[in-house]
Structure formats: structure tokens, C-alpha cells
Amino acid sequence: MSLEFQAEIAPLFEPFALRSLSLANRVVMAPMTRGFSPSGVPGKDVAGYYARRADCGLIITEGVGVDHPAALGGSGVDGDNAPHMYGRCALEGWRAVVDTVHAAGGKIMPQLWHQGVMREMGTGPHPEVETVRPSGVWGPLDRTAMVTPEYLSNVAAKPGRAMTDEEVVDVIEGFARSARYAMDVGFDGIAIHGAHGYMVDDFLWDGTNSRTDRWGGDHIGRAAFAVELVKAIRREIGLEPVINFRFSQWKQQDVRARLAETPGQLGEILGPIADAGVDIFDGSQRYFDKAEFEGSSLNLAGWAKKLTGKAAQTVGGVGLSSGVYDSKRTGGSDAARENIANVAQRLARGEFDLVGVGRAIMHDPAWVGRVQRGEELLPFAEASRFVLT
Numbered sequence: 001m002s003l004e005f006q007a008e009i010a011p012l013f014e015p016f017a018l019r020s021l022s023l024a025n026r027v028v029m030a031p032m033t034r035g036f037s038p039s040g041v042p043g044k045d046v047a048g049y050y051a052r053r054a055d056c057g058l059i060i061t062e063g064v065g066v067d068h069p070a071a072l073g074g075s076g077v078d079g080d081n082a083p084h085m086y087g088r089c090a091l092e093g094w095r096a097v098v099d100t101v102h103a104a105g106g107k108i109m110p111q112l113w114h115q116g117v118m119r120e121m122g123t124g125p126h127p128e129v130e131t132v133r134p135s136g137v138w139g140p141l142d143r144t145a146m147v148t149p150e151y152l153s154n155v156a157a158k159p160g161r162a163m164t165d166e167e168v169v170d171v172i173e174g175f176a177r178s179a180r181y182a183m184d185v186g187f188d189g190i191a192i193h194g195a196h197g198y199m200v201d202d203f204l205w206d207g208t209n210s211r212t213d214r215w216g217g218d219h220i221g222r223a224a225f226a227v228e229l230v231k232a233i234r235r236e237i238g239l240e241p242v243i244n245f246r247f248s249q250w251k252q253q254d255v256r257a258r259l260a261e262t263p264g265q266l267g268e269i270l271g272p273i274a275d276a277g278v279d280i281f282d283g284s285q286r287y288f289d290k291a292e293f294e295g296s297s298l299n300l301a302g303w304a305k306k307l308t309g310k311a312a313q314t315v316g317g318v319g320l321s322s323g324v325y326d327s328k329r330t331g332g333s334d335a336a337r338e339n340i341a342n343v344a345q346r347l348a349r350g351e352f353d354l355v356g357v358g359r360a361i362m363h364d365p366a367w368v369g370r371v372q373r374g375e376e377l378l379p380f381a382e383a384s385r386f387v388l389t
């Protein structure tokens with residue numbers, strides 16, 4: 001790669017600091033479910049997997065189940081053996097993961113996850129417990145391109161009941177406890193999975209939340225769960241640790257879904273969540289270079305930063321030639337080079353502060369160093385979607 005290219009991408013390799021969090025560069029390994037933690041306990045292989053990627057400025061782990069019995073299970077899209085953030089064995093496992101990543105010079109946050117409506121009844125660490133859904137529904141059943149027919153009939157179409165107020169509070173408390181445990185074992189901050197149709201997003205989205213109590217109503221009312229969740233986590237972990245909050249317009253139930261039709265609405269949703277204590281908004285898009293609203297080239301992360309004044313992280317197809325879940329995933333140096341230069345330009349313009357990279361880094365642990373040194377990038381192979389190394 002040329003010297004010109006290296007100059008273009010230099011903004012990616014600037015350090016980033018926010019209170020006690022200091023990152024060597026702007027590349028964040030995006031959270032990616034793996035299913036390599038039998039009984040929810042991450043082992044040495046998980047530690048090695050993340051440590052090999054420690055040259056990312058920050059690693060956000062795969063989704064990690066919070067301390068709530070219905071947090072995890074088969075979800076149609078993600079596999080079994082997801083890790084969790086509670087219990088002595090799992091927490092010891094995470095302490096070893098964190099220590100190994102730190103010893104390799106990296107920084108790491110866990111992505112706290114509750115599958116919400118997506119969880120398949122009768123599966124996961126507590127198969128006996130009911131799946132919890134804000135309004136009893138999985139979402140509209142006519143826009144289900146991303147799930148299998150089996151999942152559609154076994155999970156999505158199965159009727160449920162709306163959560164009680166007590167059940168809502170239980171989930172919030174489960175997140176807060178797991179955040180505390182995560183800080184106790186040495187993580188560098190907390191990432192919250194508030195996207196893609198899982199629990200936090202189930203409250204944000206009208207396709208899964210038709211409640212009329214304090215957890216529902218219009219888009220502002222539907223943000224109350226996220227607001228209380230972030231406040232509860234802040235109460236547990238204090239003001240210093242950085243909280244990263246992932247959100248998305250798209251859902252696995254409906255890739256065309258939108259939480260906000262206008263920047264004004266997005267501001268009304270994110271503003272109170274920011275005030276509750278979020279430091280970084282991770283705007284999850286399938287393509288980082290897709291403008292979110294007409295009349296501006298800003299992407300979702302760009303709008304989050306502009307509207308809240310908080311730091312923002314983008315993601316979606318960086319380092320590849322196409323976005324996640326497309327059938328065409330070729331990648332390789334030429335396509336990737338254009339993407340990387342584009343994302344670095346936007347970063348330099350201050351549109352966002354951090355750049356999430358998922359599949360390219362899952363596939364190639366040496367990706368960050370390879371980009372920085374200007375080496376050729378490996379072609380992306382779909383077969384390596386859930387890599388062992």
C-alpha cells in the first residue's frame with residue numbers, strides 16, 4: 001500500500017482518552033458472539049482469542065449474558081455456549097481473560113447482553129424459566145428475512161405475555177449486578193447491547209413494545225427502560241468507568257425497522273440515555289457509509305455525537321467490501337482500502353471518535369497491525385465466521 005494511503009489512515013492510529021480510559025488507537029473490535037464458553041464459562045482459549053487481537057485500541061467482547069435467568073438461550077441467529085457475567089467460575093474465567101489481554105497491552109470491555117424476545121423458550125442455562133418480552137410479542141411476523149423457518153414457528157410465533165413491572169426491574173438489576181462483577185474482575189469499562197432486537201432494543205422499538213405504563217408510550221417513553229438501566233449501572237459502578245451503549249435502527253426481526261424517523265426523534269431518544277450516564281454511543285449500522293437521514297451525509301454514529309455531544313463509535317463493513325448479512329462477502333485489499341480510507345476521513349472530520357471492526361478482525365487477528373504497516377489484507381472467507389483462533 002502507498003505512503004499516500006498510510007497518511008490517509010493515520011487518524012485511525014491516534015490515541016483516544018476519556019476519563020480513565022486511554023486507548024492506543026481508534027480501532028475497536030466489535031462485539032461478536034462466538035459460543036466457545038461451555039456452561040457460560042470463558043476458558044484459556046477465549047483469553048487467547050482476545051489477547052491475539054490486543055492491538056485494537058479497544059476490544060468489546062462477544063455478548064455476555066447478564067445475571068438474569070432468561071438472559072441467554074438459543075436465539076435463532078446466535079449459537080449456544082455463550083458466556084455469562086455471574087457465578088464464581090465465569091467471573092474467574094473473565095478475570096483471566098482481562099489479565100491476559102492487559103498483559104498483551106490491550107483494553108477490554110464486556111458487552112452485557114440480554115436476549116429478550118429473541119430467546120428460545122426451554123434453552124440456555126435456565127431452560128425452566130419463561131422468556132421475558134416487554135409486550136409478550138416477538139415482533140411483526142411478516143418481515144423475518146433474518147431468521148429460519150424453524151425459529152419462526154418455534155420462537156417468534158409463540159405467544160407470550162407482557163412483563164410485569166417487577167420483572168422489568170429484575171432485568172435492570174441483573175444488568176447492574178453484572179456490570180459490578182465486570183468491574184470487579186478488572187474490565188476497562190462497560191458496553192451495553194442496546195441493539196438488534198434484543199432486550200434493551202425490545203423496549204425502544206414499537207414493534208416489540210406497545211406498553212402504556214412507565215416503560216412504554218411514544219419513542220421517549222420507550223426509552224425509559226434504557227435510561228433506568230444506565231442509571232442503575234452507574235449507581236453500581238460509580239462515575240469513573242466509561243459506559244458504551246450500542247443501539248441500532250435495524251432489528252433482526254425487521255432489517256428495515258427504525259427507532260427514529262428524524263434527527264429530532266433520535267435526539268429525544270438518545271438525550272435522556274446520555275444524561276443517565278452513557279459516554280460513548282455505538283451506532284450499529286450494516287454499512288458505516290450509509291447516510292442516516294436525508295440532507296446530510298452523517299451516519300448513525302455521526303448523528304449520535306452531534307445530538308448528544310457524547311463520543312461516538314461507528315461500525316459496519318469496514319475492512320470488507322460489503323455489509324454484514326449480505327450474501328456477497330468478498331473483501332480483500334482493494335475493496336477494504338477504499339473503506340478504510342473513507343472511514344478514516346470521516347474520523348478526521350470529527351464525525352465520530354472510534355471505528356468498530358467486526359468480521360475483518362475476527363477473521364484476521366493481525367488485521368490492525370497489517371493495516372498500520374500498510375501490508376496486503378487477507379481476503380475474507382465466510383467459512384471462518386466463527387473462528388477458533
Ligand SMILES: Cc1cc2nc3c(=O)[nH]c(=O)nc-3n(C[C@H](O)[C@H](O)[C@H](O)COP(=O)(O)O)c2cc1C
Nearest residue numbers: 030031032033062063315316317318324357358359
Ligand atoms: C458472527 C457475528 C456475531 C456477532 N455478534 C454480535 C454480538 O454479540 N453483539 C453485537 O452487538 N453485535 C454482534 N454482531 C455484529 C457486529 O458487532 C458488527 O456490528 C457487524 O458484524 C458489522 O461489522 P463488520 O461489517 O465489521 O463485521 C455480530 C456479527 C457477526 C458477524
